[in-house]
Amino acid sequence: MSNQSEFPQKEFPMESPLTSDQSRGIRSKPRPVASWREHHGWSAAASLRRLMSRPVGTLLTVAVMAIALALPLTFYLLLGNLQKMGDALGQNQTISVFLQPGQSVSSADMLAKKLRERGEVAGVKVKSPDQGMDELAKMQGFSGALHTLDVNPLPFVLEVQPKADVSADSVDKLVTEMRGMSGVDQVQDGGTWRQRLEALLGVGQRVVLILAALLAVAVLLVVGNTVRVDIASRHEEIGVLMLVGASRAFVRRPYLYAGIWYGLFAGVLAVGFAVLVEWSLAEPVQRLGQVYAGKLAIDVLPVWLLAAVPVAAALLGWLGARLVSAWQLRKAA
Secondary structure, three states, X not given: OOOOOOOOOOOOOOOOOOOHHHHOOXXXXXXXHHHHHHHHHHHHHHHHHHHHOOXXXXXXXXXXXXXXXXXXXXXXXXXXHHHXXXXXXXXXXXXXXXXXXXXXXXXXXXXXHXXXXXXXXXXXXXXXXXXXXXXXXXXXXXXXXXXXXXXXXXXXXEEEEEOOOOOHHHHXXXXXXXXXXXXXXXXXXXXXXXXXXXXXXXXXXXXXXXXXXXXXXXXXXXXXXXXXXXXXXXXXXXXXXXXXXXXXXXXXXXXXXXXXXXXXXXXXXXXXHHHHHHHHHHHHHHHHHHHOOOOOOOXXXXXXXXXXXXXXXXXXXXXHHHHHHHHHHHHHO
């Protein structure tokens, strides 16, 4: 144990001697508020100096906590980009309605008008047989074969776009009703793919929440164990302080600030890790977006979340230090 106390009299002037009322935390005159404020300031500075005096151990502890905090942030970022990618690639895919051969333009327009009046439909595009033939002619390998055809065999096609906020069940119901409409030959829908994507995103969101809760507990344990070891290594000094009248709140206050510093530093480092992940994803996503005509762009973490992480980590550090220090001091009493 160090010969110099972590609570030197010259840095925090106490009344001499401490009365039993002061040891129980009861305010006494003179200068109760000023003394309380001075000790908080001293505790914050003393705990920070103690952490800086052992940089390797502090850095390792902070790094472990930062990785634990950065993992849910990274998964949240990846999940958000997966959802955005699904939207860009057609999470609400167009439903292709093939009319029966021989249908006229007026019949196709009438059916399209009927579908546009439905609340779950965002828009309907009518594609004529000639337009379908032109698209096939542009595809490699089809142009030569199309020249041999005397009659255009393609039907009218209605491309129905559901609204973005419509559920998968409503889209399935719409598809079923369209298949029973007069003049409709076939309906092609990517509903299965859409439902699988929505289910995958739902599972991902739940996994992120569970992971965040588990890693928050891990942060509590890391801080708690660090504070426990620190208190155990100074039990003789703490015993002397309590013998001369120091209250438990007085003794544990520097350790609470140590937990806050651990959490704050880990939160800032975790934000740095998350920003680094964003930066590493920017170039690959940009190249992928060029393939899909600029529809894809990286979805960054919101500023409010990045600002909240260090604050939440500091609170976790305080809570872990508070629980362990209270338990340790009860044992020492």
